[in-house]
Amino acid sequence: MSDHPAVTPWSWRRRMRPRDPEETQRVSTPLELLFDLCFVVAIGTDSARLEESLAEGHTGSGIASFLLVFFAVWWAWMNFTWFASAYDADDTPYRLATMVVMAGVLILAAGVPRAFDDRDFAVVFAGYLVMRIGLESQRLRAAAADPERRASLMRYAAGESGCMVLWAVAIFAVPDGWRLPVWLVAAAAELLVPPWAERARSIPWHPHHITERYGLFTIIVLGETILSASRAVQEGIADEARLDLYLVAAGGLVTVFALWWVYFSLPSAGLLTRTRAAILWGYGHYVVFASGAAAGAGIAVNAALATHHAHVSRTAAGLALAVPVLCYLTVVWWLLVRPHGANAPYAWGMPLVGLLTLPASLTPRPVPVIGALMALLIALSVWAHTTKSHRQNTPKTQPSPDAPTH
Incomplete structure (x- = not known):
């Protein structure tokens, strides 16, 4: 059960205990709505680039670039959303960490044109790195306060950190001809982290x-x-x-x-x-x-x-x-x-x-x-x-x- 009721005032700091998945009147917070708005730029830029590619007849390359970039945008949103559903403490450290994640989203958005046009994900990777610093710090904080689900949270942190290594290899260390296959391996690894982590103990999302x-x-x-x-x-x-x-x-x-x-x-x-x-x-x-x-x-x-x-x-x-x-x-x-x-x-x-x-x-x-x-x-x-x-x-x-x- 949660240490805080369904509606709580902001606090300087509280234990990051899991939220009650059955609490009533659970709605999106103003911070979550602000978080979502940070993705508007990335989605808009990706869609505009797809429109330009289709209008010029570059259908295959345009669709492929769109899907690759959109995966990066969607996965960044999804990682934070499910964690926040379970561990939104709404205290100062949580708010600051979420704002760090938002800063990473904006960096990611700045890298969308280069990722779409040239398959250069260096700036997107930098945005992900900032986002992961904010998110993983909160996963570790939750693991310290929730011993029952510590194993799951540590799996999330370890798996997502390991995926960052794969992304680094895919973006910076492999020849151009191998970049897409390694990118797909890294994306598959990202998708496998939640099922693997949840096998230890399910996170109580709402x-x-x-x-x-x-x-x-x-x-x-x-x-x-x-x-x-x-x-x-x-x-x-x-x-x-x-x-x-x-x-x-x-x-x-x-x-x-x-x-x-x-x-x-x-x-x-x-x-x-x-x-x-x-x-x-x-x-x-x-x-x-x-x-x-x-x-x-x-x-x-x-x-x-x-x-x-x-x-x-x-x-x-x-x-x-x-x-x-x-x-x-x-x-x-x-x-x-x-x-x-x-x-x-x-x-x-x-x-x-x-x-x-x-x-x-x-x-x-x-x-x-x-x-x-x-x-x-x-x-x-x-x-x-x-x-x-x-x-x-x-x-x-x-x-x-x-x-x-x-």
């Missing part, structure tokens, strides 16, 4: 707090999508292809609305009942976040094509939006909707609409067509929830005992 944190980060990603798309529309608003541009803006906006709608259509906290399931749920959100950000780049590419600033075919531009939407809907369906079973009667519509976006990319105006499909998905969701609510609220009639029988 299910409702975790799902709220992921939901807020989803909103940040979709906000960046709206920003990148609106920036493209602003730049081309004075051009001649105004009708096409307006159709792209309308279809893109409806698409973003639908991405938000389906993510928050059903509660998720009840799905995080076991550590293994929670880890898979958390890892699967890499696809959700990355595809949400990539959708913004896809909308921006179509806006650039409408103003004759993109050097790709209309089909390629349509696929730049259709593929991220397909990935987003499929993974959201798999992680957040499918587990509800009969409580999600419209669930089949999500992967189906996702698949239909692919032929939609072959149409003369793919973005408004995809937007229409996403509007249909919203309508299906509303209809299914309304029908279900009506059935639940309709009393079952019982035959009168005096009624004649036949």
Whole structure:
């Protein structure tokens, strides 16, 4: 159990005991919200670089760079978020350590252009090093105050420190031809640390707090999508292809609305009942976040094509939006909707609409067509929830005992 209740005033210093995973009214703190905002720059820069690559026809290299950089951004956020859910002491040392982590995030963001364009992760590594100093100091502090979970916390600290050595080798010590394979090995090692550490003893993260944190980060990603798309529309608003541009803006906006709608259509906290399931749920959100950000780049590419600033075919531009939407809907369906079973009667519509976006990319105006499909998905969701609510609220009639029988 926690040494502090669900709502506590700031303190100079308190023991970093684990938070109660069943405490009520657990919500994101102002410090966590500030922490999330530090990632806006990194996500926005990565998405903008993807849009430029797709618009110039550098599809393969652009997607690869985007995914590599986004992994670094997502993993940095995820490391801190799960630890904070279990050990947020909200005292002076914790706040200062979190601000050190934030400084590392901003350094990472500064290195995104070089990482994307040249696969030079030196500045990103420096940001990670600063973040890890802040985070591991708190893991060691928690290990000293929580002997029951000391082994798990020490595994986290040792595993993440060892991964920093692998990152250093991948970035600074191997030839260019071997850099990507070693990078992938280091990324795989990072992903293996939480399952290995949790085998000693599970860290008491808060299910409702975790799902709220992921939901807020989803909103940040979709906000960046709206920003990148609106920036493209602003730049081309004075051009001649105004009708096409307006159709792209309308279809893109409806698409973003639908991405938000389906993510928050059903509660998720009840799905995080076991550590293994929670880890898979958390890892699967890499696809959700990355595809949400990539959708913004896809909308921006179509806006650039409408103003004759993109050097790709209309089909390629349509696929730049259709593929991220397909990935987003499929993974959201798999992680957040499918587990509800009969409580999600419209669930089949999500992967189906996702698949239909692919032929939609072959149409003369793919973005408004995809937007229409996403509007249909919203309508299906509303209809299914309304029908279900009506059935639940309709009393079952019982035959009168005096009624004649036949």
